Every structure is written in C-alpha cells, then in structure tokens.
Amino acid sequence: MSQGTLDPFQKPSQPTPADEVAAPANRWWVLVVISIAQLMVVLDATIVTVALPDAEADLHMSEANRQWVVTAYALTFGALLLLGGRVADFWGRKRAFVWGMVGFAVASAIGGAAQNEGMLFGARALQGVFAALLAPAALALLTVTFTEAAERAKAFAVYGGISAGGAAIGLLLGGVLTEYASWRWCLLVNVPIAVLAIAFAMPLLRESRAEGDTKYDIPGAITVTLGLAALVYGFTRAAEESWSDSLTIIMLVAGVLLLALFVVIQQRSAHALLPLRIVLDRNRGGSLLAMLLIGAAFIGSTLFMIYYMRIVLEYGAVKAGAGALGITVGVFITAGASASLLPKIGPRIPLVVGSLLSAGGTFWLTFITVERQYLTHVLPGMVLIGLGLGLVFTAVASTALIGVEEHDAGAASALINAVQQVGGALGTALLNSFATSAISDYMSDKEAELGPRLADPAIAHKTFVDAQLDGYTTAFAWAVVIMVVGAVVAAVFVNAGKDALPKDGAAVHVG
Known part of the structure; x- marks a missing residue:
C-alpha cells in the first residue's frame, strides 16, 4: 500500500x-x-x-x-x-x-x-x-x-x-x-x-x-470476560446485600466455574487466546501472579486515597489529583534504579522488597484521621507505595519474558498489561465491597447508639465522615494483606538468577 x-x-x-x-x-x-x-x-x-x-x-x-x-x-x-x-x-x-x-x-x-x-x-x-x-x-x-x-x-x-x-x-x-x-x-x-x-x-x-x-479463540474470550464480570458483580452484590446472599454466592461460583472453563478451552484450543505454557513457567507464572495481587491491592486502594482527599479532607479536584502524585514520584525513583539493579541481584529480591514496601506504605494509610496532615501522614505513605511499585513493575516486566519463545513473545508481553488491568478490576470491586460493608455497619451501629441525635446536622456530618474513614481504612488494611500475599508468592515461585534475561525481541512483539 x-x-x-x-x-x-x-x-x-x-x-x-x-x-x-x-x-x-x-x-x-x-x-x-x-x-x-x-x-x-x-x-x-x-x-x-x-x-x-x-x-x-x-x-x-x-x-x-x-x-x-x-x-x-x-x-x-x-x-x-x-x-x-x-x-x-x-x-x-x-x-x-x-x-x-x-x-x-x-x-x-x-x-x-x-x-x-x-x-x-x-x-x-x-x-x-x-x-x-x-x-x-x-x-x-x-x-x-x-x-x-x-x-x-x-x-x-x-x-x-x-x-x-x-x-x-x-x-x-x-x-x-x-x-x-x-x-x-x-x-x-x-x-x-x-x-x-x-x-x-x-x-x-x-x-x-x-x-x-x-482463526480466533472467541469461546476463550467470551468465557474469561464473563467469568471476570461475574466475580466483579458478586463482589458488588456482597456490598449491597451480604456475602451470604444467594445471588452473591451464585455469581461468585459462576465466575470461578467460567474461569475454570476458560482454562479447559485453552488446553484444547488450537488457537488458544492464552497458551498455558506461558503461565506454567515457574518464574513467569509467579511474577504475573504477584503482579495480579499487587495491582489489585494498589489500584483498588487508589480509589479510596482519592475519596479520602475529596470527601474527608475536602480537597478540590485539582488538589486531590496533585495529592496523589507522591506515588508517581516514588515509581520514577525506583523504576530507573531497579533497571540497573536487576542484572546484579536478579528479580526475586526487588519483587519481594517492592511488594513489602508498597504494603508498608498502604499500612501507613490505615492511620488516617480527619486531623491528619497531608505532608506528614499521607504523602509519606504514598511515596513508599510508589517506591515499592517501581521495583515490582520493573522486575515483572523482565521476569515475565525470561525464556519466552519467539512465537509466544507477543502474548507474554500483552499478558503483563492484561494481568495488571484484570487485577485492578477485581481489586477495586473487592476492596470497595469491604469498604462499603464497613461503612454500612458503622452507620447502623451509630444509628442505634445516637438515635434522634442524628437529626442534628453537625452530629450527622461527623458520623458520616467517621463512617467513611472506617470504610477507607478497612480497604487499606485488606490491601496490605493482599500485597503481603503477593510478596510471599514472589518469594516462593520466582527463582530466576541474575543472568536470566529475556530473549532478544521478546519485548517488542504483539501477539
């Protein structure tokens, strides 16, 4: 042409x-x-x-x-x-x-x-x-x-x-x-x-x-999308009703079954959307699973960082957007440093340390209150999260492509982004469910305790803000748990040495 x-x-x-x-x-x-x-x-x-x-x-x-x-x-x-x-x-x-x-x-x-x-x-x-x-x-x-x-x-x-x-x-x-x-x-x-x-x-x-x-793996695409959507809907339903609600259970079970069916389809398809050999490799599968967990916890908790600044601290939209940049600063600091560090120590240590740093920064945010100052009680946690993410992202990008064959290079490269997006979707839904349930429980307890006094605007506002804080810190606490699990996964599964590098061209093809 x-x-x-x-x-x-x-x-x-x-x-x-x-x-x-x-x-x-x-x-x-x-x-x-x-x-x-x-x-x-x-x-x-x-x-x-x-x-x-x-x-x-x-x-x-x-x-x-x-x-x-x-x-x-x-x-x-x-x-x-x-x-x-x-x-x-x-x-x-x-x-x-x-x-x-x-x-x-x-x-x-x-x-x-x-x-x-x-x-x-x-x-x-x-x-x-x-x-x-x-x-x-x-x-x-x-x-x-x-x-x-x-x-x-x-x-x-x-x-x-x-x-x-x-x-x-x-x-x-x-x-x-x-x-x-x-x-x-x-x-x-x-x-x-x-x-x-x-x-x-x-x-x-x-x-x-x-x-x-x-030929395309349309059945695989349909089952994985419906399976993930069912899980997200199940998490949402749990927040609206309860984890024991019949429809919640049905959707969660349906999601797991659809994802299991997706795996079966990938095993049998001649044109598999995701060739299972890519994720069954110990280092690649381990690093991608760690990325799924870290991405779920980080992206999910970002929503509540913004809500904390907008709703509790009453920041305007511009100030809240700028307030979240502490994470970006941290990422840029360690992402550049870890690129030169990986050939010297291998990917396992940056993955584990990065996950724990991000967990520590998120744990810092569980102590937020209405009175906490941004510069001393919010920004340090965000920077710490960013420092950890910079290590994790760089290590995963390298480890997920170690030993990949040329014909699988595109799928392996795309899978890094896919896992991050999917993790973010599941993590946001799950953490929002935990936060919403905590907010609802807090309000119910306060309604029983305060009764008619909740009609007072000042008391009602304070109760609302306190309930939001309870929900946000609950989400942060669960995010810490997920990040720690991600660190354990990286420590157990990723064992690539410092000399292990992706094959030439592996990072530049799209499948």
Whole structure:
C-alpha cells in the first residue's frame, strides 16, 4: 500500500519488509500519532478517578456500584487485550488502530453524555473493548515502523515514558477538567484527541499484517470476560446485600466455574487466546501472579486515597489529583534504579522488597484521621507505595519474558498489561465491597447508639465522615494483606538468577 492512499481499510497484501517500514521522512510523526493514542488509553484508567465523587453525586450512584466506573473499563480492556492483539495482527494493524480510535471516541462521547449510571458503566466497558484493540495495534505499528535497533530503542523509550507517566497526567487532567469544567469532560476530552490522531494516522500509517492462520479463540474470550464480570458483580452484590446472599454466592461460583472453563478451552484450543505454557513457567507464572495481587491491592486502594482527599479532607479536584502524585514520584525513583539493579541481584529480591514496601506504605494509610496532615501522614505513605511499585513493575516486566519463545513473545508481553488491568478490576470491586460493608455497619451501629441525635446536622456530618474513614481504612488494611500475599508468592515461585534475561525481541512483539 503506497503512502498517501486514503483508504486504510482495503485488504492488505502480504507485506514485504520494505512495505512495513514508514518512509524515513515521516516515521517520527508516526511515533507522535501512536504516542497520542497510547496516552489516551493510559490516562483513561485514572482520569475518571478524581472525578468519580462528582459523577457519583450527579448520577446518584450507590457506594457499592460506583466502582463499576473503574472496573468496567479495566475488566474489558484486560480480558480482551490478548484477543485484540491477535485481531490487529491478522485483520491489519492500521485498520485496527483507526477503528479502535473511532470506537474509543464514540464510547467516550456516550460516557460524557451519560444520563444514568448504567449508561456510564456501559460506555466505560465499551471504551475498554476498543482500547483492547487499539493498544496492541499501536505497539505493533511501532515495531514494524522502527526496524533499526538504535531508533527502535528511542521510540520504545518514548512509548514507555508515556505509558509510565500517563497515570499521573490522568490524575492532574482529571482534576483540572472536573474543577473548572465538568466531570463529563474527563470522557469527552477523548473525542478531539481521537479526531486529531485519526486525521494524522490516515495518511501517515502503512498497513501491515502477520501471516498465518487467522482463526480466533472467541469461546476463550467470551468465557474469561464473563467469568471476570461475574466475580466483579458478586463482589458488588456482597456490598449491597451480604456475602451470604444467594445471588452473591451464585455469581461468585459462576465466575470461578467460567474461569475454570476458560482454562479447559485453552488446553484444547488450537488457537488458544492464552497458551498455558506461558503461565506454567515457574518464574513467569509467579511474577504475573504477584503482579495480579499487587495491582489489585494498589489500584483498588487508589480509589479510596482519592475519596479520602475529596470527601474527608475536602480537597478540590485539582488538589486531590496533585495529592496523589507522591506515588508517581516514588515509581520514577525506583523504576530507573531497579533497571540497573536487576542484572546484579536478579528479580526475586526487588519483587519481594517492592511488594513489602508498597504494603508498608498502604499500612501507613490505615492511620488516617480527619486531623491528619497531608505532608506528614499521607504523602509519606504514598511515596513508599510508589517506591515499592517501581521495583515490582520493573522486575515483572523482565521476569515475565525470561525464556519466552519467539512465537509466544507477543502474548507474554500483552499478558503483563492484561494481568495488571484484570487485577485492578477485581481489586477495586473487592476492596470497595469491604469498604462499603464497613461503612454500612458503622452507620447502623451509630444509628442505634445516637438515635434522634442524628437529626442534628453537625452530629450527622461527623458520623458520616467517621463512617467513611472506617470504610477507607478497612480497604487499606485488606490491601496490605493482599500485597503481603503477593510478596510471599514472589518469594516462593520466582527463582530466576541474575543472568536470566529475556530473549532478544521478546519485548517488542504483539501477539
């Protein structure tokens, strides 16, 4: 397909190496386009977090249901990411990229115009579906565009930096848009970004696709998505009713059975979404399980860090978004240091120490009160969490690719992000369930204790704030437990030596 052809959706011919490389004059513009897309996908995981209290009040969400704004996106994104990468490879990477941008923009517009919680949740889930198509297509296009080693390293450094910094940008941008415009603009802002990216992508990007069988593991994709959704719904139902509620039990059992069925499908499928050999490797499976647990605890507890600043400390959206940046500072400090540390000591120690540091920072947050000062009682905990996460993320990115075969490199690379997203979805739902139950129990006890005195506005407000604090600290305490379990998993399963490194090219392919 020659440069300048405006129809990106015509069926591509089998590309030669020359076809897959953008002309020297425009390959850096291709990087700009792909970076814009990646930034949009990454920041959307955090941009709504700061705005969530406003959206919750505007759409009259329940405390149990509010987590769907976060989990609906993370769940569909993570569950469909492997399938999205395979579709992009065989359907056409440019085609997948452009349609992914279009779909993401439409879903964002629907979410920004949401009139009720169901409409918002559905839009967020749809965003996740198209993000699962867009993200691997963008990474694959980057790979086939930059074929010279030095330039590819620079391009991936830019891409990685955006991926790492996108969460921080999302928190700040979400705060600014919420405070000075509306929470709806945290979604609507994606529309002009996507239009701009599409306008440049059409003439700049060249089509490419992989050779081979184009069959997809649709049954696997359906069962894993439904299984995860059932678990999240079960956690939500437990917060609304109880853990002994019949529907709660039914959904949790259904979720486990569907995930078990997914494993069976993967064992028997000739086109498995997730070849089980990838996760059955001791080091890879152990590091990914640790990432699942750490991601669940961290992303889940982030929701309550923001709510603490917004509801209890009464920070504005911008101040709350900036207040969460202590975690980002910590990540950048240790992520850079651990990259040079891994070849000297191996991945196990950074994984274990990082998990325990994050657990310690989260434990620090269990002591929050209305009177606690941010600089002395909140920020240190956040920085400590970030220091731990920097060690964990770098070690997992390396360990999860140790010894991976070339034909599994794409799936192994995508699985790192998929596990983080899925962990975040499950962790947010589970911790929100614990927090909501604690808040409900606290209010019930106080209603019985105070009786008519709760009609006094001052007493009612203090009781409400105290109940929120009880819920938040309960969530933090459970997050600590999950992180410690993650540290134990890393200590038991990860035994790769300091000389174990991923095979060449393992980190730059998308499957």
